[in-house]
Amino acid sequence: MTAATAYGNHAIEDPVVVKTQAVSPPVEESTLFEELYQMKCFRTGEFYLKSGQMTPIYIDLRRIMSSPRVLRMAAQAMCDKVVAKNIKFDYVVGVPYAALPLATLVSDILNVPMLMKRKEAKAYGTKQLIEGVYQPGGTVLLVEDVVTSGESIRETAEAIRKENLKVTDAIAVLDRQQGATANLAEDDLNFLSFLTMEGILDGLITKNEMTEDRKQQIIEHLAKPF
Numbered sequence: 004m005t006a007a008t009a010y011g012n013h014a015i016e017d018p019v020v021v022k023t024q025a026v027s028p029p030v031e032e033s034t035l036f037e038e039l040y041q042m043k044c045f046r047t048g049e050f051y052l053k054s055g056q057m058t059p060i061y062i063d064l065r066r067i068m069s070s071p072r073v074l075r076m077a078a079q080a081m082c083d084k085v086v087a088k089n090i091k092f093d094y095v096v097g098v099p100y101a102a103l104p105l106a107t108l109v110s111d112i113l114n115v116p117m118l119m120k121r122k123e124a125k126a127y128g129t130k131q132l133i134e135g136v137y138q139p140g141g142t143v144l145l146v147e148d149v150v151t152s153g154e155s156i157r158e159t160a161e162a163i164r165k166e167n168l169k170v171t172d173a174i175a176v177l178d179r180q181q182g183a184t185a186n187l188a189e190d191d192l193n194f195l196s197f198l199t200m201e202g203i204l205d206g207l208i209t210k211n212e213m214t215e216d217r218k219q220q221i222i223e224h225l226a227k228p229f
């Protein structure tokens with residue numbers, strides 16, 4: 004029997020219990036910032052993004068998979084937001100690769116099935132681009148780690164929509180605030196994030212690692228078209 008839940012109709016046999024809110028109190032932005040700071044996820048210098056743009060600040064959330072506690076906290080933060088916004092979905096898909104561990108935990112915390120989108124289809128086996136068990140017509144929530152332009156989310160949504168699945172919402176741990184919200188809206192995707200670049204820069208000011216002037220310079224740099 005398929006179980007209908009607050010998150011939609013699951014294509015799995017067992018009754019589903021949504022267990023999100025009872026598990027732990029909501030994650031605070033400042034708490035997650037501190038954990039990411041301690042894990043050295045924020046680096047200033049000269050780095051290049053997927054888009055080719057130079058950035059004076061690089062945010063590497065791939066590091067958090069090395070701490071199950073912090074990884075879970077980041078996933079919980081996204082779950083809190085999804086629940087607060089009352090977003091409904093039947094499947095969770097992480098944008099490959101960095102968001103895959105996060106998506107796994109979001110799937111576990113919300114008890115919603117996960118699917119996996121490959122970067123490239125394999126040339127052997129089933130040759131599928133989307134792995135997992137799903138019913139056409141189901142709705143997918145996309146999970147990202149860090150978003151810049153939103154292009155990776157857009158590409159993932161496109162591949163998922165080709166499988167006759169719906170995608171209306173995407174959530175990330177962090178938005179670099181470089182146009183993703185507007186870009187994704189053009190593709191009928193609502194985008195939410197738990198943290199923002201501005202919040203990270205403010206946090207680095209409190210750590211005496213950045214001045215207000217430098218923050219403004221960085222914001223101006225990141226606002227340039229790329």
Ligand SMILES: O=P(O)(O)OC[C@H]1O[C@H](OP(=O)(O)OP(=O)(O)O)[C@H](O)[C@@H]1O
Nearest residue numbers: 053099100101149150151152153154155
């Ligand atoms: O919003 P966008 O402009 O698409 O940029 C963000 C994407 O860039 C990074 O992935 P990356 O391409 O480095 O690949 P990875 O996840 O495999 O490390 C990040 O994990 C996002 O997926």
